[in-house]
Amino acid sequence: NWSPKGLMEEQIEKIREEVGDDQVICGLSGGVDSAVAATLVHKAVGDQLTCVFVNHGLLREGEVEQVQHDFVQATGIKLKTVDASEEFVSALKGVTEPEAKRKIIGDLFIKTFEKAASQIVAEVGEKGAKVKWLVQGTLYPDVVESGGGSGTAVIKSHHNVGGLPENLEFKLIEPLRSLFKDEVRQIGTHLGLPDYMVWRQPFPGPGLAIRIVGEVTQDRLNLLRRADAIAREEMTKAGLDRKIWQCPVVLLANVHSVGVQGDERTYGNPIVIRPIESSDAMTADWFHMPYDVLTAISNRITNECRGINRVVYDVTSKPPATIEWE
Numbered sequence: 530n531w532s533p534k535g536l537m538e539e540q541i542e543k544i545r546e547e548v549g550d551d552q553v554i555c556g557l558s559g560g561v562d563s564a565v566a567a568t569l570v571h572k573a574v575g576d577q578l579t580c581v582f583v584n585h586g587l588l589r590e591g592e593v594e595q596v597q598h599d600f601v602q603a604t605g606i607k608l609k610t611v612d613a614s615e616e617f618v619s620a621l622k623g624v625t626e627p628e629a630k631r632k633i634i635g636d637l638f639i640k641t642f643e644k645a646a647s648q649i650v651a652e653v654g655e656k657g658a659k660v661k662w663l664v665q666g667t668l669y670p671d672v673v674e675s676g677g678g679s680g681t682a683v684i685k686s687h688h689n690v691g692g693l694p695e696n697l698e699f700k701l702i703e704p705l706r707s708l709f710k711d712e713v714r715q716i717g718t719h720l721g722l723p724d725y726m727v728w729r730q731p732f733p734g735p736g737l738a739i740r741i742v743g744e745v746t747q748d749r750l751n752l753l754r755r756a757d758a759i760a761r762e763e764m765t766k767a768g769l770d771r772k773i774w775q776c777p778v779v780l781l782a783n784v785h786s787v788g789v790q791g792d793e794r795t796y797g798n799p800i801v802i803r804p805i806e807s808s809d810a811m812t813a814d815w816f817h818m819p820y821d822v823l824t825a826i827s828n829r830i831t832n833e834c835r836g837i838n839r840v841v842y843d844v845t846s847k848p849p850a851t852i853e854w855e
């Protein structure tokens with residue numbers, strides 16, 4: 530008989546017993562999974578936990594502030610932030626192939642995380658303590674889609690599974706490994722995390738980089754970030770946040786089409802809106818967005834995002850398409 534409260538208490542007890550007096554590190558991504566995993570561990574071992582947030586510069590508008598201020602305020606967790614956004618953008622220069630982007634981001638992420646973790650290990654070591662544990666917010670569908678489940682083929686390499694800093698020799702704490710997203714959300718609510726955090730829609734680890742079809746540049750990231758924020762604002766205003774599982778907003782940077790804005794001919798890029806319904810991201814249906822919301826999104830994006838002269842609506846389910854475009 531599954532209950533969020535039961536599982537929560539069971540996990541907290543188990544973590545407390547396993548960890549003992551050791552120190553624990555947890556990487557935060559800005560998403561609900563790592564936030565819930567960290568909060569569970571914090572409930573179990575308090576200040577023995579230090580969280581690390583690598584800002585890779587590929588997050589959406591407002592998300593860095595949410596992790597750095599709101600999450601810390603809600604939980605009281607110790608947080609170390611590393612701003613590596615410039616390094617990530619320069620590492621992605623000239624790269625267009627989706628799996629190459631994932632590999633570069635995954636590798637640099639691990640490198641950056643390792644460096645921060647080593648610093649924490651050194652700092653607590655000076656006080657005579659020992660860091661032995663690493664928390665990961667891995668869910669059941671992550672395990673399956675990355676080939677770690679029942680022998681399934683790797684569909685896309687998800688950088689949040691298996692990418693562990695081996696030479697640091699951590700033992701793993703994965704309290705959400707058997708759970709689906711809706712169960713994680715129930716636990717998050719029981720832990721007292723704020724609604725906007727618990728109900729945050731899934732967002733891929735490689736972030737906006739895999740939502741720019743073509744090369745990732747700082748200008749394109751800024752453009753997509755604004756378009757994505759506009760789409761999210763309109764969906765929230767229309768009360769659609771909990772009806773939509775997630776809504777990738779994708780910049781087709783290497784496609785151009787002709788438009789007319791004012792008296793001028795334009796030759797700009799399209800933005801794709803891809804809202805979907807799902808219960809676990811393994812399959813998905815495209816979401817039937819009310820026309821007035823689509824109109825508002827389209828009008829605002831073409832008016833406010835210079836260089837975007839067309840907004841298109843993705844009406845493909847998964848399968849045959851994946852949720853993300855890359």
Ligand code: XMP
Nearest residue numbers: 686687688689731733734735810851852853
């Ligand atoms: P796809 O595109 O494979 O996405 O249908 C399934 C779910 O996974 C998310 N996604 C990722 N998450 N690292 C992640 O942490 C990744 O590399 C990655 N690629 C896709 C996607 O947003 C959807 O929720």
